[in-house]
Amino acid sequence: MKRSGLAALRQEFLAFCLVGLSSTAIHVALVVLLVESGTARPLAANATAFFCANGFSYLANGRASFRCRATWQGYLAFLAISLLGLGLTAALVSLAEGLGWHYLAGLALTVSVTPIATFGLSRRFAFGRQPDGLPGAATSTAGTAPPPHTAPR
DSSP states (O other), rough: OHHHHHHHHHHHHHHHHHHHHHHHHHHHHHHHHHHHHTSHHHHHHHEEEHHHHHHHHHHHHHIIIIIOOHHHHHHHHHHHHHHHHHHHHHHHHHHHHTTTHHHHHHHHHHHHHHHHHHHHHIIISSSSOOOTTTTTTHHHHTTOOOOOOOOOO
């Protein structure tokens, strides 16, 4: 990977992490607002907050991290990746617990691994970025129509 490519990847990852922190703040604020106002019980408040924060995260990452247009197909991929991230988090915490680690060690493992995994998956599948060095690496295909399929005559 060229140095400029590495710098661009680092900038995307940093923006991705900042969007993630903002998304977490939105989630927490909505849960507190919905529960404290009596509008929703904690489970419903968390579900509502998840989808609001996830939608924000997709739109903000498209603009700030990957500079791509939003599409429903891209969002559905992003949502699936977010849910995979939840599964990875659960697996890593369970692994740490099974190994008898302190819960903070499991949390550190999760915070170290999950953002990198979700960044890579989101970059490729939700925002249409090819890994550097492969065809299409410099451009995003998110939000663009695939080339028309033409059958031989």
